Amino acid sequence: MDTGVTQSPSHLVKGKDQRAKMDCVPIKGHPYVYWYRKKLEAFEFLVYLWNGKITEDTAMFKQRFSAECPQNSPCSLEIKSTEAPDSALYICASS
Template identity: 80%
Template sequence: MDTDVTQSPSHLVKGKSRKAKMDCVPIRGHSYVYWFRKKLEETLEFLVYFQKQDIVEDTAMFKQRFSAECRQNSPCSLEINSTEAADSALYFCASSQSTVLRVSSS
């Protein structure tokens, strides 16, 4: 039984104005995927969340610079369309709101 969310790659380095793509395999049976980023010494920043293959909520910043998809039987992906120095951050996904609330309060 799958008990963890799996993200890949574990780290990613890209030059300026490049595409950067990250994948997320949610916990089996979970129908939500949340993407966040955490910059050094800043608060957790919400980007987008899906229910199954549909975007439920996103941000203006996400719409300007990112794209994402969750296709059935495939990993969910988050892509930065054109990287900037300000994109340096920890990006992570979660597949339940309880996980998100635990991470954001720590």
Template identity: 75%
Template sequence: MDTEVTQSPSHLLKGKDQRAKMDCVPKKGHSYVYWYHKKLEEALENTAMFKQRFSAECPQNSPCSLEINSTEAADSALCFCASSQSTVLRVSSS
């Protein structure tokens, strides 16, 4: 199964107390994406685990987005989207 997504920007650097937003266009035919967060030396987390400060939405006919309204130093991580959970399992095991 092809699970290609388009994520932008590919890199995002922000200072403390800034707004950070990433967009993700899901594979055609998919109506949502999975957002993942990976800190250095820590396990991969689904965004459901850090909903307190992060918001995610996927409006119809628009890119899906992940947003932090006020960044903190602890937010530093690799964040990426996937159009299926099986894609993430392949990425995280390699």
């Protein structure tokens, strides 16, 4: 039985101008995958994918992030070149 979304790694530390990649295994059968980040008290929407394809994203996402959800593989979110403001809690959700 699937108990929920699984993310890895649980912690990720990177220096400036490095790539940072996070994986997410959505609940089986869920075609929608969402990525958010939480900074202080605010959640920021980054992107959502439907059946593995990016359906909606933000200007910030387009500039410095990428996401993919290959069939039968974990979904991923990647920061192409880290900056200090990227320090946040990244959250994956599925539905």
